[in-house]
Amino acid sequence: MNSIKHYNTLTEYYQKKYQTKVAKIALNANFTCPNRDGTKGFGGCTYCSKMGSGDTAGNPMHSIAQQFTEMKQVLTKKWPNAAFIPYLQAYSNTYAPLEQLKELYEGILSLDENIIGLAIATRPDCFTDELYAYLEKLNQRIPLTIELGLQSSNEETARKINRCCSNAEFIDCVNHLRKRNIEVVAHIINGLPNETEADMLQTIDFINALDIQGIKIHSLLLLKNTVLYESYQKNPFPIQSLEDYVSITVKQITRLKPSIIIHRLAADGIAEDIVLPKWPLKKLVVMNEIDKRMRKLNIYQGDDFR
Numbered sequence: 364m365n366s367i368k369h370y371n372t373l374t375e376y377y378q379k380k381y382q383t384k385v386a387k388i389a390l391n392a393n394f395t396c397p398n399r400d401g402t403k404g405f406g407g408c409t410y411c412s413k414m415g416s417g418d419t420a421g422n423p424m425h426s427i428a429q430q431f432t433e434m435k436q437v438l439t440k441k442w443p444n445a446a447f448i449p450y451l452q453a454y455s456n457t458y459a460p461l462e463q464l465k466e467l468y469e470g471i472l473s474l475d476e477n478i479i480g481l482a483i484a485t486r487p488d489c490f491t492d493e494l495y496a497y498l499e500k501l502n503q504r505i506p507l508t509i510e511l512g513l514q515s516s517n518e519e520t521a522r523k524i525n526r527c528c529s530n531a532e533f534i535d536c537v538n539h540l541r542k543r544n545i546e547v548v549a550h551i552i553n554g555l556p557n558e559t560e561a562d563m564l565q566t567i568d569f570i571n572a573l574d575i576q577g578i579k580i581h582s583l584l585l586l587k588n589t590v591l592y593e594s595y596q597k598n599p600f601p602i603q604s605l606e607d608y609v610s611i612t613v614k615q616i617t618r619l620k621p622s623i624i625i626h627r628l629a630a631d632g633i634a635e636d637i638v639l640p641k642w643p644l645k646k647l648v649v650m651n652e653i654d655k656r657m658r659k660l661n662i663y664q665g666d667d668f669r
């Protein structure tokens with residue numbers, strides 16, 4: 364950990380692992396989700412945008428190759444020697460027949476010789492034994508990261524946000540992936556309706572108890588055209604302030620297992636779709652406030668890990 368960041372950053376982790384600058388390229392493979400098509404639920408998680416929480420990923424009207432090339436051109440101007448990790452971000456990117464998934468993943472990996480890994484966001488209930496076996500082999504060829512949505516370990520909150528996936532399913536999936544040596548990143552949201560500070564800290568304890576390598580934390584965004592925003596209009600609930608988000612997130616970081624890499628600490632969204640709150644739009648301010656607080660209190664990731 365360096366003197367500016369009092370926690371494990373993804374940039375440093377990649378630099379150490381790959382000895383080069385690594386840029387992630389977010390892609391949209393235009394999947395759906397079992398929580399949208401009726402297999403597990405309808406309407407999706409209440410906060411989820413119509414783009415399947417992949418609003419800043421590539422344009423699904425373009426082919427994956429085109430999305431990759433467009434983004435690569437932008438990133439190469441900034442980092443001419445960067446290596447790339449394509450990141451399947453929108454919807455559930457293991458929710459398709461195995462042959463279709465193989466074609467997609469292999470196609471992506473053949474796009475560029477500077478691709479050094481593949482990151483796949485999905486749900487814990489979108490795996491089969493055949494898929495686990497295939498991913499195990501793929502991970503031996505090129506490092507994989509599987510990102511799993513947890514949001515909260517409080518199952519009452521999960522019910523309210525219509526997650527339609529149990530903690531037991533999450534644990535089972537993590538264990539399957541780790542048995543195959545595949546890196547796992549858990550995604551959580553702070554400020555979900557009726558969540559207390561104790562709930563948000565408990566979510567960190569839940570993650571610490573599992574063999575998880577990375578975490579993404581961000582604040583709740585109320586987006587246009589979501590079930591959550593509709594219900595907020597009928598029954599408003601408290602919206603987290605920047606100060607509250609920084610305070611709880613710093614507590615979570617100090618509670619987090621020292622080995623876990625923090626992939627993200629701020630929300631991403633399309634400005635015109637964000638109804639409330641507006642402060643997450645200033646991502647740098649959010650990150651700086653977290654850094655400032657940790658430096659002021661002289662605290663580090665893992666200080667309160669138990």
Ligand code: SF4
Nearest residue numbers: 396407408411415454
């Ligand atoms: S599982 Fe992901 S894609 Fe599906 S509804 Fe929930 S947030 Fe959206």
